Every structure is written in C-alpha cells, then in structure tokens.
Amino acid sequence: MAKIVCVLFPDPADGYPPRYARDTIPVIDGYAGGQALPRPEGLDFSPGELVGSVSGELGLRSFLEEHGHTLVVTSDKEGPDSVLDRELSDADVLISQPFWPAYLTAERIARAPKLKLAITAGIGSDHVDLNAAIARDITVAEVTYSNSISVAEHAVMLTLSLVRNYLPSHQWVAEGGWNIGDSVARAYDLEGMDVGVIAAGRIGQAVLRRLAPFGVKLHYTDKRRLPVAIEEELGLTFHPDARSLARACDVVSIHAPLHPETEGLFDDALISSMRRGSYIVNCARAQIVDRDAVVQALQSGQLAGYAGDVWYPQPPEADHPWRTAPHNGMTPHVSGASLSAQARYAAGTREILEAWLAGRPIRDEYLIVDGGHLAGTGAVSYTAGGAGH
Incomplete structure (x- = not known):
C-alpha cells in the first residue's frame, strides 16, 4: 500500500x-x-x-x-x-x-x-x-x-487592467470618490498597440487568439516557429528572440517555462531597451524577470505597469517589493x-x-x-x- x-x-x-x-x-x-x-x-x-x-x-x-x-x-x-x-x-x-x-x-x-x-x-x-x-x-x-486556458484568460484580464488603469479607478469608487481625472490620466486603449507573447505554446497561443479581436498588432517569439497558416490567420510577427520582441512591443506577456535559458531574462538591460511606458504581464514564473529591476523600472516610469500572479518564493515574504511597487497589478498565484x-x-x-x-x-x-x-x-x-x- x-x-x-x-x-x-x-x-x-x-x-x-x-x-x-x-x-x-x-x-x-x-x-x-x-x-x-x-x-x-x-x-x-x-x-x-x-x-x-x-x-x-x-x-x-x-x-x-x-x-x-x-x-x-x-x-x-x-x-x-x-x-x-x-x-x-x-x-x-x-x-x-x-x-x-x-x-x-x-x-x-x-x-x-x-x-x-x-x-x-x-x-x-x-x-x-x-x-x-x-x-x-x-x-x-x-x-x-488542465488550466492553460484559465491562465490565458487571467493574462488577458491583467493586460486590460493595466492599460485601462482599472485597479486605481475601482479604488477611487471603493473609497467614495468620483475622480475621473485621476482615473483616466494613465488609461489608454489597447487597440493599435503592439502586443507580444514570450513563448507561443498552449497558453501563449490562447492569449494571442483572445487578443486578436482587439485590433492589436501581435508579435511572438518561441524556440519553434508556428506554422505559416497560424501566423497568417492571426497576423503574427515572429521574432527570433525575446530581446527583439521586447523592443518592438508596448505590452509583453510572458508564458515561457522556467529553465536556465529563461531565468533572469528580463533584467535591467532588457527592460531598459523596451519602449518607455511599456507593460509586462507575467503569468509564467517570477524568476524569468529580475525582481528589483522591475521595481526600479516602475519607479522611473520605464515601465507603465507590471502585473502577474507568480512570485518567488511562494508565498512571498510580507515585505516583498512587488506588493507595494507603483502601478502593479499583482495577485496571488490564482490564474490557474x-x-x-x-x-x-x-x-x-x-x-x-x-x-x-x-x-x-x-x-x-x-x-x-x-x-x-x-x-x-x-x-x-x-x-x-x-x-x-
């Protein structure tokens, strides 16, 4: 037994x-x-x-x-x-x-x-x-x-929440306010933006398919290039590596597994190469990004927002800087x-x-x-x- x-x-x-x-x-x-x-x-x-x-x-x-x-x-x-x-x-x-x-x-x-x-x-x-x-x-x-689509839906939700400045807007209402100016001062339309996915496996492809109707320009990188039929169907632009994609996009959604090639990939140098005011959504693994580089980029304005549900360790310590970093949309690890x-x-x-x-x-x-x-x-x-x- x-x-x-x-x-x-x-x-x-x-x-x-x-x-x-x-x-x-x-x-x-x-x-x-x-x-x-x-x-x-x-x-x-x-x-x-x-x-x-x-x-x-x-x-x-x-x-x-x-x-x-x-x-x-x-x-x-x-x-x-x-x-x-x-x-x-x-x-x-x-x-x-x-x-x-x-x-x-x-x-x-x-x-x-x-x-x-x-x-x-x-x-x-x-x-x-x-x-x-x-x-x-x-x-x-x-x-x-079992929960790939669950994660993809969460990533799309976080993308919209960051770009549309949803969480601060809701907070104004919850606190009894009606601060339209404060709410929209950081709110944009997703339509027309360049959105990229790091790793186009099951979750990454599901994110691409769900974002396509929003009128965005879609990008992806993966070790294995998708079939031409899928690229043409979704209007995808392929990038040979994450660095090329990150420089070309307003929103980057990470869906790669954690292994030696991806650990620490989004460090200060890579984040600094992105467009000022970009967004990163990470529903993959926390160690794919440099924790402190993300905080510094949010504070400086290089990143307009960071959201995800993955931390290291899990659960994170009470004083983990992502809990209080500006313009973050972090949740517990609940996407899946x-x-x-x-x-x-x-x-x-x-x-x-x-x-x-x-x-x-x-x-x-x-x-x-x-x-x-x-x-x-x-x-x-x-x-x-x-x-x-």
Whole structure:
C-alpha cells in the first residue's frame, strides 16, 4: 500500500465554502488540438467545488482509503519541522500545486528514500528539482492543459487592467470618490498597440487568439516557429528572440517555462531597451524577470505597469517589493486555480494516481520525468542540467 502526501493551499480565511456563487460550471468537450480531458475511473466531488484547498483534498480521500492507501493532506510545508518534511520521509507519492508549491529540492529528495512519484496538480513542475528526480528515477507528472486556458484568460484580464488603469479607478469608487481625472490620466486603449507573447505554446497561443479581436498588432517569439497558416490567420510577427520582441512591443506577456535559458531574462538591460511606458504581464514564473529591476523600472516610469500572479518564493515574504511597487497589478498565484480549473486538475491527478497504483503507463502528455530522463511534455518544455530548485 502507498503513502501519498498532498500539499494544498489553506482553506479560505472565512471557512470552507458552505455554498458557491454558481450552482454549476460549464462543461467543455475537450482541449484545442485534440487532447482528451482527464478521464479518471471515478470522481468523489462535484465539479465547481473548492477541491484545491486542504479541506477539499482534491477529492482523493475516499478513493485512496477504500483501496488501503494512506493520504496525508497539509498546507504546512516550510522548515524542517513542517508536516511535509516529517511525512515525506516515508512517502511514496508527493502531490503539490504550482500555486502553493512544495519545493521538492535535492535535499528533500535525499531524505525521502521511498519517493517514486511527484505529481503537480496543475501545470508547471519547476518547483521540483528535475535533475535530482532524474538521478533518483522518480517519475514527475503534471496535469497538462488542465488550466492553460484559465491562465490565458487571467493574462488577458491583467493586460486590460493595466492599460485601462482599472485597479486605481475601482479604488477611487471603493473609497467614495468620483475622480475621473485621476482615473483616466494613465488609461489608454489597447487597440493599435503592439502586443507580444514570450513563448507561443498552449497558453501563449490562447492569449494571442483572445487578443486578436482587439485590433492589436501581435508579435511572438518561441524556440519553434508556428506554422505559416497560424501566423497568417492571426497576423503574427515572429521574432527570433525575446530581446527583439521586447523592443518592438508596448505590452509583453510572458508564458515561457522556467529553465536556465529563461531565468533572469528580463533584467535591467532588457527592460531598459523596451519602449518607455511599456507593460509586462507575467503569468509564467517570477524568476524569468529580475525582481528589483522591475521595481526600479516602475519607479522611473520605464515601465507603465507590471502585473502577474507568480512570485518567488511562494508565498512571498510580507515585505516583498512587488506588493507595494507603483502601478502593479499583482495577485496571488490564482490564474490557474479557478474552480473550473480545479475540477480538471483534480480529475487529472486522480487519473495519474489510478494509472500509477495499477501499474499502468501514465499518459505521455502528463509526463515530465520518467525512466530517469525527461519524457513526454517534459522533453519539449524543460531543459535538464539546471531545471528545478
């Protein structure tokens, strides 16, 4: 029998929801490109419930305990005396989320001799030291595509919020004011702007498609150029690298995975090369940008705004400068954790567990590391020799 340790974000401050804003969530038939939705043998929750927090348990407890397995769920993940570190020592499986990551470092892996599987409930497994997982022959899997569109929608929302100066305008109303002059002094139309996407994978392409109707000029860069048909359909301009794109755009939306080639990419030099008054939206990983360079650019006016939902570490310290930087639109790491997305990534997590516990192959598109090497999605999204923490 297996021991599964599951690290999830805490319940809401005012308690686990007794009821929800909506009675149902929309049903989608599949993902763009033909990938099938998660297909577990069963579900022990109703889609639309808060299953990503501790009390929700990803809907896994009944399934696992009925089959004789042990499930430990916690949000306590920091420090040597944390529940995570105590329970990981004899765990077979670790489940974590990119929004509340249990950083599976080489040191933690060394202290977990039985660990065989690390699952990301969502997408993005850079909180796992992939090199250490490869060396130990630990399988790493994530629920690919489960919340890609959720992230894309969040990025579009942040783009509009920054350009239209939404958050300060709302604050004037919330505080009883009617300060039209203050609200519009930094508000622009998105129409006509040059908008660029760093990495045009599933999320990046979804952002491009959603922004196309706004009458913007779209740019992208990626290691793999998109087919000519897609470029022509969306009117895309391809750039060979991020530096070329950044200099040509008013808005840059980052959707690249974190690996040695992208870490620290948007440093002071690159940001200084952008148009004065540009915007950066980052729903990828915080370390792709230089934290202090962003703050300095906001203070100087080189950047008109910065928004995103990714931080390092997560959660960030209380005095993290992005919390109070001018003209920021930061949120907690919530872009991929909507109730709609939770239904998919919880179902996908169960599908992965069902396969692994039964000795069946895990879907190739869910694999990041398998058999001692990058595999499946991991082979095209990550780079060994520096990935992970």
